[in-house]
Amino acid sequence: MSIGALLLGDPSPSLRWRAARELEGADDQDAEVAAWRVEIDRSPEIDALVAELAEARPYEAGYLLCRLAYLGYGGPAMAAAVETIFRHQRPDGSWSVPGPIEGARFVTMHTVVPLRGIAAAGFATDPRAERAYKWLLGVRLDDGSWPAGPKADLGQAGRPAPPEKEYRRLPRGLGCRSATTGAVACLAMHPERRRSEAARTGVDHLLARETRDASAIGWEVSRLVGLERAMGQITFYATFDLAFLLDLASRCGVSPQDRRIRELVNYLETLRGPYGLWQHSSHPQLAGWLSLELETSLRRLEDGDWVGNEEPAGFTPYQRGRRRY
Template sequence: MNTLLLGDPSPSLQWRAAVELEGIAHDDDDVQASCAEIRESAAIRSLLARLEAARNRPTAAGYLLCQLAYLGYRGPELSMAVEAMFAHQQSDGSWPAQAPSPSQSRPEPAVVWLDDDSDQPARKGQPLADGPRFVTMQTVVPLRGIAAAGFAADPGAERAYEWLLRERLPDGSWPAGPKADLGGPGRPSPPEKDYRRLPRGAGCRSATTGVVACFALHPERRRSDAARIGVDHLLARETRDESTLGWEVSRLVGLERAMGQITFYVTFDPAFLLDLASRCGVSAADRRVRDLVTWLETVRGPYGLWEHHAHPQLSRWLTFDLECSLRRLADGDWIGNEEPAGFTSSKRGNRRY
């Protein structure tokens, strides 16, 4: 199976398979040749151009950093983009919905859409990230990009992690964040929408997934109680949908658009869940992880590859991603004790007739 990955036309997949699955040294001639091809590839050049254009948009720049890191690029442009993103970070460690330009002392009033579910824009000039008027994803996406680029332990990134810990709900999950026209001092936050509510938690599945993805890339926090409790909430949903398998990989490789704000991570991707669980130290002996791995083996193709239902050309990337997750599970030492949770995607209204 590794031979198929090493023979893929993508130099990024060749390099990552050689280093991460075969254990070939970075100074190997073939590995160095793949690195050179990565730097000159059209996909990387395109992403770097978009990254330069997104210097004043931390959310857009954050996911572009995720894509570049996933494709194996480690050039100086990444550190430059991270510095530009830190210039827009607020003193509490979060990022605002709209970052000001370097020449502005405060954000320019603008209409900003806070929630995919909302049909009303926020009022002009509101301090969107102050008090309860935040949206968790405004900080999650930039922080994940910074961590993916290798700067998770930077002081600015650490402030963002601390902000996320302060916004955590008592049960260890994370809220999506109130809409601009709701919440406030003395007013409760609105409940999460049914389609993105956690089976056992009060928080938002999309927000909790994004936060765990940030913690999973930190060298120390990835095995913290906060990260593992977050994964525990995500593992409580035990649905198996082959049509969403590899959704996050398809976005990282560029075959699907990264869209949404509160719904950025709303698609339930079993491959992404296994990736997060393996990075946060969950053991293969955990019942939910064991059941997930058993199901994955039933959908593996005859040549050892996992086929992607919508993009056949993504099958080798998906296989590589899953193989890396399966190998990391061997180092896991944490087992959750949650019982199976019933799940309903959304409530059904009463029939009229």
Template sequence: MTTLLLGDPSPSLRWRTAVELESATDDDDDVNAWKGEIGASPAVQWLLARLAVAAERPQTAGYLLCQLAYLGYCGPELAPAVDAIFAHQQPDGSWPLRLDGDNDQPVRKPRKEAPPGLAPSDSPRFITMQTVVPLRGIAAAGFATDPRAERAYEWLLRERLHDGSWPAGPKADLGGPGRPSLPEKDYRRLTRGDGCRSATTGAVACLALHPQRNRSDAARVGVDHLLARETRDESTLGWEVARLVGLEPAMGQITFYATFDLAFLLDLASRCGISADDRRIRDLTTWLETLRGPYGLWEHHAHPQLSRWLTFDLEASLRRLADGDWIGNEEPASFTPYKHGRRRY
């Protein structure tokens, strides 16, 4: 299987396969050659060109850093880009609501008037994703322990709900007597929890890239919430990998991580130290093995050219499970997809 990955046209995939799956060292001539080719590859050059004009868009720049890190790039352009993202950071450690043109999406027109009975102080004070996306990019670029990043992590921990999950928008303590916070929408509500699955996924993705916080209780509880949904959606397997390599657009605000991708979930769980002996992980890996092709590859249903990247991603996650040191004790939870309204025609 690794022979097929090492023969891929992408120097990024060849280099990451050699280093992460074959334990190759810098003394290897091929490894050095592939590492040198990464910076000149068209995929990396395209991302660097976009990063150069994203200084005023921290969310866009944050995900571009995630993509560059996934391709194995660690050049000198990353540090100035991280500083540009930090330039928009607020004193409490978070980032402000989306700037005009951020995430490459059109800006919605504001509502002309607020709903009756809703005071200005009752409006959402933040969107969790506005901090999660830049912070994940900063951590992916290797700056997770920067004091400014640590301040963002502390903000993220302060905004957790009582059950350890994260809300999508309104501040967790916004309710008060007679003014409860609005429940999350059905399509992104956690199976067992009050928070938003998209926001919780993004928060765990940030914690997973921190060298110390990835084994914290906050990361573990977040992973437990995500693993509570035990559906097997083959059609969305590898969605995040497709976005990281540029085959799918990275879009959405609250819904940025709404797609339930089991490959991404396994990646986060393995980085946060879960053991392969966990019942949910054991069932998931058993199911994944039933999808492996005759040559050891996992085929991507929408992008056949992504199959080697998906295989690498899953193999790396499976090998990280060997270092896991904790097991969750959650019982299986029932899950019912949200109901669609009846079609009028």
């Protein structure tokens, strides 16, 4: 039995609907798919998220849009929320977040999170979204990575920006791994920019970290389905999630022949269970969602045609202070 067929028996109508369409090749004319579509739109989970979306500020609304899109919702609340987010956009295409960390150009994530939500809702090519993409490309560092805050706003005039914190530093890049992950996630949702030089260079930086932390696999999925909170500003994407990395790489056209992708896939295959599913380390109920995520990424990789910088990069794990007792 295929993974898709196994997932069709899941209690979640969102997971059944996505598995039927993405793994089993069903279309919206299928009677069961149409019935699940109605069930999704009427579910208490979707109702709660839509109600929360109506009251959310642009930063929070951006990720709520990601969650709703991930669960298969496509109702009018999405377009209404996108318009609200655009009303708060600054003239240069960015967004700011009120609070102790002020300034649209101080924290890259303040623009990344709303933009990813806009793209997930299907508005990536809206002229206002394109202006945000141009802002995002304009704040890249010389090596193609993204800083936590663009270099023009870090440090004093005439002085170099301070290095990124060790725990989110890229192995062979100048930028922030969290910010670079978020920027690539935005580009990966754009129908044309997903295979651009900027997207692939960003993925290349992320693939340079070749650690294997099984406990973090599926972290992004757990947030998208609501089992973990989406928290942080600079640290929003600080967790190094191999499933999310594979998703981004597959969307940006990385070839399965890339050494790092090949070794990553081989590692993930060792974690596959006897029925072809992957188990989540903290939430057993996420096995279906995590398996959908990984299986979809593996199939998407087949269309990849780009190989990046495959030379191994040195990586030293974050050094914690010595215990006092």
